[in-house]
Amino acid sequence: MIKVGIVGATGYTGVELLRILAGHPEAEVTVVTSRELAGTPVHARFPNLRGHIDLQYSSADTPLLKECDVVFYATPHAVAMNTVSNLLAAGVKVIDLSADFRIKDIALWEQWYNTPHASPELVEEAVYGLPEVNREQIKTARLIAVPGCYPTAVQLGFLPLLEAGLIETRGLIADAKSGVSGAGRKAVEDFLLCEASDSIKAYGVRGHRHHPEISQGLSLAAGESVGLVFVPHLTPMIRGILATLYAPVKNGTQVTQAQLQKVFEDRYADEPFVHVLGADELPATRDVKGSNFCEISVAYNEASNTIIVLSAEDNLVKGAAGQAVQNMNIVFGLPETTGLNIVALLP
Numbered sequence: 001m002i003k004v005g006i007v008g009a010t011g012y013t014g015v016e017l018l019r020i021l022a023g024h025p026e027a028e029v030t031v032v033t034s035r036e037l038a039g040t041p042v043h044a045r046f047p048n049l050r051g052h053i054d055l056q057y058s059s060a061d062t063p064l065l066k067e068c069d070v071v072f073y074a075t076p077h078a079v080a081m082n083t084v085s086n087l088l089a090a091g092v093k094v095i096d097l098s099a100d101f102r103i104k105d106i107a108l109w110e111q112w113y114n115t116p117h118a119s120p121e122l123v124e125e126a127v128y129g130l131p132e133v134n135r136e137q138i139k140t141a142r143l144i145a146v147p148g149c150y151p152t153a154v155q156l157g158f159l160p161l162l163e164a165g166l167i168e169t170r171g172l173i174a175d176a177k178s179g180v181s182g183a184g185r186k187a188v189e190d191f192l193l194c195e196a197s198d199s200i201k202a203y204g205v206r207g208h209r210h211h212p213e214i215s216q217g218l219s220l221a222a223g224e225s226v227g228l229v230f231v232p233h234l235t236p237m238i239r240g241i242l243a244t245l246y247a248p249v250k251n252g253t254q255v256t257q258a259q260l261q262k263v264f265e266d267r268y269a270d271e272p273f274v275h276v277l278g279a280d281e282l283p284a285t286r287d288v289k290g291s292n293f294c295e296i297s298v299a300y301n302e303a304s305n306t307i308i309v310l311s312a313e314d315n316l317v318k319g320a321a322g323q324a325v326q327n328m329n330i331v332f333g334l335p336e337t338t339g340l341n342i343v344a345l346l347p
Contacts, residue, residue, distance in 0.1 A: 001026060001027065001028045002026055002027040002028065002069045002070060002328070002332055003028060003030045003067065003068045003069045003070075004021060004027050004028060004029045004030060004068060004069070004070055004071075004072070004328075005029075005030060005031040005032070005033070005064065005065045005068035005070070005071040005072070005092075006018065006029065006031075006032045006033070006071070006072045006074060007033045007060065007065070007071060007072070007073045007074065007075055007079075007080070007083075008033065008034065008060075008073060008074045008075035008076075008079070009032040009033065009034065009042070009057070009074060010034045010036070010037060010045065010057075010185070011074055011075075011184055011185045012181045012184065012185050012316055013074045013097050013316060013320040013321050014032075014072075014074030014321075015046050015049075016316045016317065016320065016321035016322075017072055017074055017097075017321040017324065017325070018032070018042065018046070018049055018052075018053050019048070019049070019052075019321075020317075020321055020322060020325050020339060020340070020342070021325065021339070022049065022052035022053055023052075023339055024325065024338065024339030025338065025339060026332070026334055026338055026339070027325075027328070027339065029053060029055065030055075030064065030067070030068060031055070031058055031062060031064040031065060031067075031068065032053075032055055032057055032058065033057060033058050033059065033060045033062060033065070034057040034058075034060070035059065035060050037057040038056075038057050038058060038059045039056055039057065040056060040057050041055070041056050041057075042054075042055050042056070042057065065087060065092070066086075066087060066090040066092060068092055069092065069093065069332070070092065070093040070094070070095060070328055070331070070332075071087055071092050071093070071094055071095070072095045072096075072097065072324055072328075073094065073095070073096040073097060073098060073100075074097050074098075074321075075097075075098055076098065076184075077098045077099045077100060077113055078098075078100065078113060078115050078118075079098065079100070080094075080096045080098050080100045080101075081100040081101070081117060081118040081119040081122070082118045082119070084096065084119065084122065084143065085119055085122065088122075088142055088143060093141075093142055093143075093144075093328075093331055094142065094143045094144070095129070095144045095146060095324050095327055095328060095331075096126075096143070096144065096145055096146060097146045097320055097321070097324055099113065099145075099148065099209065099213070100117075100119075100145070101119075101122060101123050101126035101143060101145035102126075102128060102145040102147065102148070102151075102213050102216075103123075103212055103213055103216060104123060104124065104216065105212070105216075106120045106123060108212050109123075109212075112209045112212060113209065122143060125142070125143055126141075126143045126144065126145045127141035127143070127144050127145070128144075128145050128147065128217070129141075129144040129145055129146045129147060129323065129324070129327040130147050130152065130155065130156075130217065130323075131271075131273075131323070131326055131327065131330060131336065132156060132159070132268070132271050132274060133155075133159070133217070133221075135330060138327055138330045138331060139330055139331065139333075141331060144324075144327050144331070146320065146323055146324045146327065147213070147217075147319075147323065148209075148210050148213055148319070149178065149182055149241055149313070149315035149316075149319030149320055150174075150176050150178065150182075150208075150210045150214065150230075150232060150241065150243070150319075151210050151213045151214045151217065152294070152313060152318060152319050152323065153176065153241045153242075153243040153294065153311040153312070153313050153319065154174045154176065154214050154218075154230070154243050154245065154311065155214060155217045155218060155221075156274060156294050156296065156311055157174075157243055157245045157296055157309040157310070157311035158172065158174075158218055158221070158245055158247065158309065159217075159218075159221050159267070160263050160264050160267040160268075161247055161263070161307060161309070162218060162221040162222040162226075163221055163267065164263050165250065166247075166249060166250060166253055166255060166260075166263070166307070167247040167248060167249060167250055167307060168247070168248045168249070168250050168251070169218075169222045169224055169225070169226045169227065170226070170227035171227060171247070171248045172218070172226055172227060172228045172229070172245070172246070172247055173228075173229045173230075173245065173246040173247075174214070174228060174229070174230045174231070174243055174244075174245050174246075175231055175233070175243070175244045175245075175246075176230070176231070176232050176233065176241060176242070176243040176244070177200070177232075177233040177234075177235045177241065177242050177243075178232060178233070178234065178235065178240070178241045178315055179235060179237040179238050179239040179240045179241070179285070179315060180196050180234065180235075180236075180237070180238060181238050181239045181315065181316055182239075182241070182315045182319075183234070190234070191234075196234060196236050197236045198236060199236060200233055200234065200235050200236065201233065201234055202231055202232070202233045202234075203232060203233070203234060204231070204232050205231055208230060208232055210230065210232070211228065211230045214228060214230060215228050237285065239285075239289060239290075239314055239315055239316050240285025240286070240288070240289060240312070240313070240314055240315060241285065241311075241312065241313050241314075241315045241319060242283070242284070242285050242310065242311070242312050243309075243310070243311045243312075244308065244309075244310055245308065245309040245310070245311065246306055246307075246308055247306065247307045247308075247309070248305065248306055248307075249305045249306065249307060255300055255307070256300065257279060257299065257300045258279075260298045260299075260300055260307060261276075261278075261279055261298060263298075264276045264296060264298050268296070272336055272337050273292050273293050273294060273318060273322075273326065273336075273337075273340070274293070274294050274295075274296060275293055275294070275295045275296070276296050276297070276298075277295055277296065277297040278297075279297075279299075281297055282297050282310055283295035283296060283297055283310050283311065283312035284312060285312050285313075285314070286344075286346065286347070287312065287344055287346075288312050288313055288314050288317075288318070288344050289314055289344050289345045289346075290314060290317065290342060290343075290344055290345040291314060291317060291318075291322075291342045291343065291344040291345075292314075292317045292318045292322035292323070292325075292326065292340045292342060293313070293318060293344065294311060294312065294313040294318050295311070295312045295313075296309065296310065296311050296312075297309070297310045298310075314344075317342070322340055322342075325339060325340060326340060
């Protein structure tokens with residue numbers, strides 16, 4: 001049995017980790033931490049976990065974390081980088097759901113997160129935890145940086161086209177919509193019911209923290225620097241991401257709908273959590289809600305010579321906690337789907 005610790009198990013991703021791990025047959029959550037709730041039973045804050053997680057919150061500096069096999073960080077950005085080295089030195093595997101180790105360019109990370117990086121020496125070692133790309137590296141990793149929610153949806157949509165060399169790399173557009181839970185569990189005016197309901201709005205139009213992370217992954221796939229316009233939107237729903245991706249066909253290249261369908265189906269044929277839909281199907285966030293699946297469709301617009309990809313996922317599962325558990329399964333040699341064959345919620 002894998003002994004699991006979770007640092008910061010009070011936000012949406014931390015609680016989603018608890019929900020998923022409560023049903024994992026090979027993992028036992030032995031310690032959860034919270035600075036504010038130390039000594040409080042988990043079920044007192046999250047009644048849905050009553051009878052499933054029989055633990056009290058511990059302080060963030062509890063020595064019990066060093067007795068775990070793996071520790072998940074479900075903390076705000078710029079927290080994990082201050083303490084993961086102690087756990088790694090104790091032989092504990094660390095899976096970080098924040099952005100602390102995702103971006104390899106330290107100066108770029110510091111620019112976007114507006115703080116000096118406390119553990120730059122660990123950034124190079126950290127493996128970017130997108131299983132569909134880095135599965136072999138994940139197997140032997142001590143420190144895993146779980147991709148962001150938007151970066152997961154956008155990269156999975158663009159990767160087959162870049163790897164096949166079918167598109168221009170300087171004119172990519174990602175138009176993505178997310179549920180309000182993507183902003184985290186905090187009291188901010190924009191996320192109040194009266195502010196977010198019955199409305200949709202863009203944000204981060206001039207720049208978003210996920211942009212350099214997405215560009216880093218796409219550039220590696222393309223073998224050259226990509227030019228990406230990324231515009232996120234806040235939608236009046238609790239969870240889910242739908243990314244609509246536009247890619248101009250490379251000059252001199254001929255494509256067909258059938259060819260594109262085959263490119264995507266071949267690329268993800270062996271991926272347990274990526275479903276490529278048929279040519280007449282379109283993904284929707286309701287079809288993946290609560291599950292670890294990413295559903296993708298591809299279409300060719302002949303009039304504009306543009307490929308359009310639609311990518312849908314649950315931002316809290318495949319975009320965060322589920323993908324983190326998927327990484328854990330890989331690290332410990334378990335079948336990748338262990339504890340993650342969760343049927344999406346309908347309606």
